[in-house]
Amino acid sequence: MNLNLIKLQIVELLDKHKKITSVADELGLKQPTVTYHLKNLEQQLGEKLFESRMDKMILTESGRAFLHYAVKINALAAEAERVVKEFSQADRGTLKIGASYVPATYILPKILGKFGEQHPGVTLSLSVKPSPVIKEMLASHEIDLGILSTESFYLPSLHSQALCEDELVLVFAPSHPFAEMIELSPAAILSANFILHNKESSTRQLTDKWFERGGVQPRAGILLDSLEAIKQSLSSGKHVSFISRLAVQEEVDRGELLMCPIPDYHFHRHIFYSYNRDRHYSPLVGLFIELLRSVKL
Structure with a gap:
């Protein structure tokens, strides 16, 4: 079976654009050529990969299963080409980084x-x-x-x-009642109004774990997905939040926010x-x- 790369690229791009004309434009091919490659691939596999709905090409169940591997093979082929070029382009190229x-x-x-x-x-x-x-x-x-x-x-x-370690700390404004307390108990924190991170973040997951140990749900006054927005919102003095020490150190150094260790906190997070x-x-x-x-x- 001849599964050349152009056929795999067509499958991935057709799922993205839903139209053969758009795939042809991106690949620099004529529309009949794209259609030929797609039909040839479906004949080789003995399965229909796409079906036409409302002028759009939609993956079938078989198509979705095939797409999973097509995407991986296309990525590996692109990587192989890029890596080989690195040997002739010593200090050139592209470095793709992902970060939380x-x-x-x-x-x-x-x-x-x-x-x-x-x-x-x-x-x-x-x-x-x-x-x-x-x-x-x-x-x-x-x-x-x-x-x-x-x-x-x-x-x-x-x-x-x-x-390095990425420690979580309890953060609040100097005007918050916690600022007047010498020592904060878990019970006091459990009853505070929290600004929570989005559920996908590791900070939120650790926050939820700490509250589960206390047997309660956090009292969320605000839910935000931006660390900078959380820090700005804390300045009102009405809420607290668990935040990375790395993320809040500058505001603490300037006296804009206060931080303290989280009592009964037994989790370890690193970068x-x-x-x-x-x-x-x-x-x-x-x-x-x-x-x-x-x-x-």
Whole structure:
């Protein structure tokens, strides 16, 4: 069976655009050529991959199963081409990085800037997603390197190494009643009005775990998916939140917010770098990790 790459690219692009004309435009082919390749592929497989609905091409059940592998093969083919080019383009190329919110916002900017100065011919691409999504992107070969804040984890396909601890602390404004207390008990915190992170974030997951140990649900006055928005909202003095120490250190140093350890907190979260064991460990990945490990976090 001849499953050449153009057929696999057509399947992936047709799922994206839903129209053969758009696929033909993107690939620089004529529409009949795209149709021929698709029909030829379906004949080879003995299955219908797409069906026409309301002028759109929609995947069948068989098509969805095939797409899963087509996307992986296309990504590996693109990676193989890029890696080979790296050998003839020593200090050029593209490095695709994925990062969760804390490292993307409070660690990577200065590192990306320094790497760009040292390797001006390299194009850096950064995707900011929750930690579980970064793991999925690594597993599916969508990115070269992941920088994520999470509890320790093990996935057979991923190599991971901790860079530093990412401690959660209780944060509130100087005008909040907690600022007058010498020592905060778990009971006091359990009864406070919280600003919560979105459910996909590792901070929210650890917050929920801490409340589960206390046998109650957090009293959420506000739900936000932006760390900067959370910090701004805390200034009213009506709410508290669990936030990464890395994310709030500057505001604490300026006296704009206060932080204290979370009592009865027994979870450990770190900033990790991670890459796919089955993906070529390119010189660019090695150079970026070397810089990451040399910077004091």
